Amino acid sequence: MTTTSCGTAGQSYYEANALKRITSLLDPGSFHEIIRPEEKISSPHLRILGQPCSFNDGIIVGAGRLAGKKVLIAGQEGGFMGGAVGEVHGAKLTGLLQRATEEGPDGVLLLLESGGVRLHEANAGLIAVSEIIRSVLAARVAGVPVIGLIGGVYGCFGGMGIVARCCNALIISEEGRMGLSGPEVIETTMGVEEFDASDRALVWRTVGGKHRYLIGEVQRLVDDDVAAFRAAAIELLNDPRPLSLEELQKEHGMLSDRLKSCSSAYDAIDIWHTMGIAEPETLPLLDTAAFHKAVQHVYRGAA
């Protein structure tokens, strides 16, 4: 198997748009989009509110090959309303996952970049996210691995943060962020003393890729390079983990332990210190390779 033939070394995942990410992740020329933008299937609700629409409603879905394996793939477009999920956006993703359940491809890749439910069509968006959650889990029950990739400008928050953790496995970059309520939402609702969203270092060490990897929320931490994401995705496709009761009991134990051991933690540095990392305050400064080296003696893996 080759992981270096895609010719995209050096392509930043963070900076690329959804189409660029998809085409450089997959085997060259293998991507076929389903429902092309020329058809202009966009949000009816944004139109009613007089808001700008996108002809793909902020998501691209289709089929292709990854190292020769048949995959279905979706890419959320952070550039359109922060990748927020509305009726059509959500239906494209749900339809793709239903296709996975029916067709049984080798895997599904979800390029997640979203602030969650699109507030302009909040009710329809919330139901859509619920349908996505159910269809991710249905695909997993059908034995199809669903791999999430997070490394875009807007991170992965709101209901899509829940969707992410319903996947078999996640790949994240240091720049990737994942959570439920974004720092800005918490600051606006609870006050700046609860969460200062302008403190970038605080934001990154709380919801950023390194912390998510260390506490076992994601399986792979990679460089901000599409080729690195591709290599990790190929690896994870070869190791599908079906949804099982045993797996959930294991996860339950891990989440209970985390709550017990970190219940008084207020900052990521406290948690890293508790984990046994000698100089936790230096972790944010390390590049990915140096970071892996610094944490390998304490890293216990993801659930």
Add this chain to the structure above:
Amino acid sequence: MNLHELLDELFPDGHEVGCDDEVLVGSGRVKGREVAVIGTAGHAAIGIEIALNLADAVLQVIESHPGRPILMLVDTQGQRLGRRDELLGINGYLAHLAKCLEMARQRGHRLISLVYAEAVSGGFLSFGMMADEIHTLQEAQVRVMNLPAMARITKIPLERLEELSIDSPAFAPGIDNFFKLGGVESVWSTPLSEHLEAALTRKAGADTRSRLGLDRKGRVLAYPVARRVCTERV
């Protein structure tokens, strides 16, 4: 209807449901059939502790009472907003709860939700919305965001949103809107035990909410778009 009246109404043959830190766990009987009860009370904000306790209750039903139907009683103001919850990965705790419920479904547990007070966003998404059937009481509230907050964030004048919400169910709070969109299957009135009994006799199936949203003309694109992506030849 307070919680005690609600449980009496649902389970005329008796119930034992405890409430600990806003989490409801127990069981009740309808027409001789034992039903597990799992839920929240007091407009609970779902943080990591509650999510884990709910997941624990679901796993215990799976382990101790194979196949027993689960009634999920929903009362949540949404997810708890806070830096510590985010630091510890609250999205993972909510996803874990959703996965436990899916596991229960796969193992033959019928999942019925009843929104008896309030259902909002993330707290609803990871729990009540995972059911095979989602029902509400008439006086219940379901929403993502109220219109003044939506007006502030979207910069669309409140008056305009109020006017548009008369014809569009897509954004304004209310069970009628969620009903039209297919997110609420039906509204229960007394006697509640009859509705529960009827729901328990129906079979679980695939997620039909987008089809309901189409039939009720509230969400007309979700079903055809998903079908097309699912079936189109590539």
